[in-house]
Amino acid sequence: MSNNSLIKTAQACRQSAQKLAMLSTEAKNAAIEEVAQALESAKAEIIVANGADCQAAVSAGIPKPLYNRLKLDEAKLKDAIAGVRDVAKLSDPVGAVQIHRQLDDDLILKRVTCPLGVLGVIFEARPDAAIQISTLAIKSGNGVILKCGQEAINSCQAILKAIGQGLAQAGISPDVVQLLTTREETLELLSLDAYVDLIIPRGSNSFVRFVQNNTHIPVLGHAEGICHLYVDAQADIAQAVDIAVDAKTQYPAACNAIETLLVHKDIAPAFLPAVTEALQARQVELRGDERTRAVVDVAVANDADWATEYSDLVLAIRVVDSLAEAIAHINDYGSGHTDAIATQDADAANVFIAQVNSAGVYHNCSTRFADGFRYGFGAEVGISTQKLPPRGPVGLEGLVTYKYQVVGDGHIVASYTGTDCKQFKHQDLG
Amino acid sequence: MSNNSLIKTAQACRQSAQKLAMLSTEAKNAAIEEVAQALESAKAEIIVANGADCQAAVSAGIPKPLYNRLKLDEAKLKDAIAGVRDVAKLSDPVGAVQIHRQLDDDLILKRVTCPLGVLGVIFEARPDAAIQISTLAIKSGNGVILKCGQEAINSCQAILKAIGQGLAQAGISPDVVQLLTTREETLELLSLDAYVDLIIPRGSNSFVRFVQNNTHIPVLGHAEGICHLYVDAQADIAQAVDIAVDAKTQYPAACNAIETLLVHKDIAPAFLPAVTEALQARQVELRGDERTRAVVDVAVANDADWATEYSDLVLAIRVVDSLAEAIAHINDYGSGHTDAIATQDADAANVFIAQVNSAGVYHNCSTRFADGFRYGFGAEVGISTQKLPPRGPVGLEGLVTYKYQVVGDGHIVASYTGTDCKQFKHQDLG
Structure with missing residues (x-):
């Protein structure tokens, strides 16, 4: 054609x-x-x-x-x-x-x-x-x-x-x-x-x-899904292990599967052995930074790993000093798709939810919930990782826009300018 | 720097x-x-x-x-x-x-x-x-x-x-x-x-x-404001003249001022002389197509005029055979900013409002109302002519986006898959 x-x-x-x-x-x-x-x-x-x-x-x-x-x-x-x-x-x-x-x-x-x-x-x-x-x-x-x-x-x-x-x-x-x-x-x-x-x-x-x-037309979609689970110092370890396993292995090719696990240093000694055992039992290949490898025996993760969407049974692990470091890592390396925190500390969760710049910010649940059907949208047109709406899982509302309709009876702007002019009422109607 | x-x-x-x-x-x-x-x-x-x-x-x-x-x-x-x-x-x-x-x-x-x-x-x-x-x-x-x-x-x-x-x-x-x-x-x-x-x-x-x-960052704004007033066969002539004068002369440099006047052939013989007199009294230079010039003595408009934002006291006039022709002209030459119909025929107004692809579609009022303050937004960050929201006059809401927050208690997706799995409730809360 x-x-x-x-x-x-x-x-x-x-x-x-x-x-x-x-x-x-x-x-x-x-x-x-x-x-x-x-x-x-x-x-x-x-x-x-x-x-x-x-x-x-x-x-x-x-x-x-x-x-x-x-x-x-x-x-x-x-x-x-x-x-x-x-x-x-x-x-x-x-x-x-x-x-x-x-x-x-x-x-x-x-x-x-x-x-x-x-x-x-x-x-x-x-x-x-x-x-x-x-x-x-x-x-x-x-x-x-x-x-x-x-x-x-x-x-x-x-x-x-x-x-x-x-x-x-x-x-x-x-x-x-x-x-x-x-x-x-x-x-x-x-x-x-x-x-x-x-x-x-x-x-x-x-x-x-x-x-x-290659287009100036708006695009609804996402190139990458580099999602994270951050396990905070105050996490419930058994719960965090379950979430990590689900988020990595339930459907590893999905864009909302996690690619990197961030672990607070204080919980690393207890959490890392538990999560390693559970993930390895599911055939997940693990790659860790130096501090991870000091606790568990896994392969080496390098800088490229933090920026990789494996879409497979591979997970990178990094130990961080603080919530702030976890947030900075996610905002630097993430793709703005969906990122989760596991913690029993409500303040830490609130900071995470406010400061992580992603379409989905989760607390104590699997990133795999990021899906139009699971959100109850009935249909999913796509998932967008851009900052402006529509963002995240997009249902039918992503296929519409809006118009401003103004209906008058000969109204002109000149009546609303100058001294003694008419005033707008700006009254919202039911 | x-x-x-x-x-x-x-x-x-x-x-x-x-x-x-x-x-x-x-x-x-x-x-x-x-x-x-x-x-x-x-x-x-x-x-x-x-x-x-x-x-x-x-x-x-x-x-x-x-x-x-x-x-x-x-x-x-x-x-x-x-x-x-x-x-x-x-x-x-x-x-x-x-x-x-x-x-x-x-x-x-x-x-x-x-x-x-x-x-x-x-x-x-x-x-x-x-x-x-x-x-x-x-x-x-x-x-x-x-x-x-x-x-x-x-x-x-x-x-x-x-x-x-x-x-x-x-x-x-x-x-x-x-x-x-x-x-x-x-x-x-x-x-x-x-x-x-x-x-x-x-x-x-x-x-x-x-x-x-020259950027891949989203841009809030509009390059052109080529706005139209279409005077339908069933327009109230005095009202349509007032709207035309306001929309063209009240502030001609504004992006929501009209650049082209479209006139239904049936009303042209009565409307054109009236509007010409009123506009010329305000020093507006008029340019018309052949059918306009058959009724009133104005300069020649050529194809380039339909695509020009004069931002000045100049107005192009075209006679059309039908509402459909007016809508097609606006969708072809307009910039998707704000376009108005003057008519006493509610059906014609509804078709115009539905089929004109502009951020603002007006009935019996001046296009000059397209403004964040006049809409009651309190502030105007810009006016956007893109199709996707935010569109039209944009207030503070144009400077925010949204996040999806999901908070659970160890919830994983595996529980919602397979036979005898948990079912989502999808219950909206107050």
């Missing part, structure tokens, strides 16, 4: 999305139900298409984990369709009145949430992601341009065809959901500042960083 | 700000009062320093409007100090609990607003801006690195000295407010992603665009 035709695609998507944006919650939910039914009707076709993708992938010798993500059997497709219907049950992020204020008689200000416009979503092999993100886009009133991995083209085309039929059935233009398939289009998509309002990259850290560095 | 020492400056600012972030509202307000008193005590010194700046500026032959912004007499300084005390009266943007949810027994999620960290504010000749922005930074718990224009160096140094004394009096490190003075430092500041969380540029459109294009 040439750049010019990609612009046309984006324009068509934006124009159709403008109509989608005006639909009621009921109308959007009805459309989502039509999409679910269309996907059900197209089940056989989608599975055949996915079979072709899988066969090609096997011939190309793709790694097993990638193959597993690509493979869409009947059960997985059924789950994905159930997920579509779950999105219909979520509350509508559009139309929430955040501010409702009388500026003066008959001059009313409202701040109301509204769709962003067009989302650009770039994902890898998982075809079920196309189903999920399209549904989230419809619910939030946005158009979406999907770019799927090469491996999943046939699957995604079959899925998009069904989604388009469902939309058409509901009287919505299928143009609101677009599919790109070539690698060149990824770069072109990133350059469409004028037509795309948010990019959501789903892939490896290096891919997300590439996206962040 | 070399890049290295600028990093040290930023680090010192960030570290001191971390302590500021933990202060209570009362403590911050007390500090603001100390700053006000210190500025009062330093009045004479500040005015002498400003005199030196003004003298140098006159010798350098700076333009009169710039001189007026630079000049700080007793009255202007008094107003600025009164403004400091006004900031103390604003509600604290930090510590607001946005989400408070029981995830499970003794596992509590909170989303709480917190300072961003360090702000970078680049402004031109106005030394009173240094007073205002420093106070807003203190109130929001942020450190701030100010970069003032060359012309205002002596004034700003005297001001910063007084602010530092006030802060010290309140037990806060003066490092939270830093001043840069050379042009080279501006570029260096823009490169400090790791130390600066938000850039606020105050200056010309081209300067703001330069900043936006």
Whole structure:
């Protein structure tokens, strides 16, 4: 697709999305139900298409984990369709009145949430992601341009065809959901500042960083998840061991798994042997600084370890002199994702929570709770490690923005300037 | 200042700000009062320093409007100090609990607003801006690195000295407010992603665009304000004329003044002569498309006019066939700032409000209301035309972000996975 035709695609998507944006919650939910039914009707076709993708992938010798993500059997497709219907049950992020204020008689200000416009979503092999993100886009009133991995083209085309039929059935233009398939289009998509309002990259850290560095469009996502557990002098040792084991081993590839364990010097002699035993029993490779290695027999950690996301059963350990040193370490080496303190000292916890500059700051629980579903958001669009909102696990609210609406009856600013002018009332309304 | 020492400056600012972030509202307000008193005590010194700046500026032959912004007499300084005390009266943007949810027994999620960290504010000749922005930074718990224009160096140094004394009096490190003075430092500041969380540029459109294009730090501001008034077929003509006059002439240099007037073809024969007379009486130069010029005798508008922010008594006029054409024109040529419709037709107004992609969408009132003070925010940090929040006029809330705090009692994720696992409660708390 040439750049010019990609612009046309984006324009068509934006124009159709403008109509989608005006639909009621009921109308959007009805459309989502039509999409679910269309996907059900197209089940056989989608599975055949996915079979072709899988066969090609096997011939190309793709790694097993990638193959597993690509493979869409009947059960997985059924789950994905159930997920579509779950999105219909979520509350509508559009139309929430955040501010409702009388500026003066008959001059009313409202701040109301509204769709962003067009989302650009770039994902890898998982075809079920196309189903999920399209549904989230419809619910939030946005158009979406999907770019799927090469491996999943046939699957995604079959899925998009069904989604388009469902939309058409509901009287919505299928143009609101677009599919790109070539690698060149990824770069072109990133350059469409004028037509795309948010990019959501789903892939490896290096891919997300590439996206962040190659677009002026806001990016929702995170490159790295270097999370920490700090075990304070006043920690409950058994509890801290349990949290360390869960945060490292429950799902080591997750971005909210810990990579570094910081231990206060006063508790190190008692805590380190206990945690080492528990982690080694789970096959975790441990690397420690000098002071750690003075207590337990583990490999050497060097400076690079503090800045590494292992995403694997490896954990770096460092002994610190104080809470302040732990906080400084986390703010220096962390990625602003999620960091936890284990302590029975409420003051230490409060300082940690206030001074650690991360999206998630936890006390006496595992960093693995950092997740949109666990937070009760119903859906997770992504996790953001940037400072500005939306930050942390982002649900549907990350796909909307707001507008200021002011409705008057011929009001002009000149009436509010000069001597004896009218005064604003600034009265918040229920 | 070399890049290295600028990093040290930023680090010192960030570290001191971390302590500021933990202060209570009362403590911050007390500090603001100390700053006000210190500025009062330093009045004479500040005015002498400003005199030196003004003298140098006159010798350098700076333009009169710039001189007026630079000049700080007793009255202007008094107003600025009164403004400091006004900031103390604003509600604290930090510590607001946005989400408070029981995830499970003794596992509590909170989303709480917190300072961003360090702000970078680049402004031109106005030394009173240094007073205002420093106070807003203190109130929001942020450190701030100010970069003032060359012309205002002596004034700003005297001001910063007084602010530092006030802060010290309140037990806060003066490092939270830093001043840069050379042009080279501006570029260096823009490169400090790791130390600066938000850039606020105050200056010309081209300067703001330069900043936006030369930093990876989020920028709060807008390059252009191309605002529109669309006069619908069902407009009240007298009211629409008043709104057009106010929106164009009440303060033409403002970013929320209109640059283009769109007129529905059905009302053009009656409306155009009336509005032309009223605007020409205010010395507004009018430029129209062919269909406008068929009704009234005005100069020719070409395509470039639709994309121009005149910031002056010039207005482009275009006749459109429909509401949809007006909306398309605004979304194509506008800058997403503020756009208004004049109409007595509620349906047309609703479509306009839903489909115009701007931060402000107005009905039957002047675009000049787009302002943080007029919205009742108490302060305006800037106006943003980006899609994502904060958008439109931004008050103190634009200087904070939020954190997710999760507090448990040894909770781990493993307990919530597998058969017969614990279930989340997701119960919102008062």
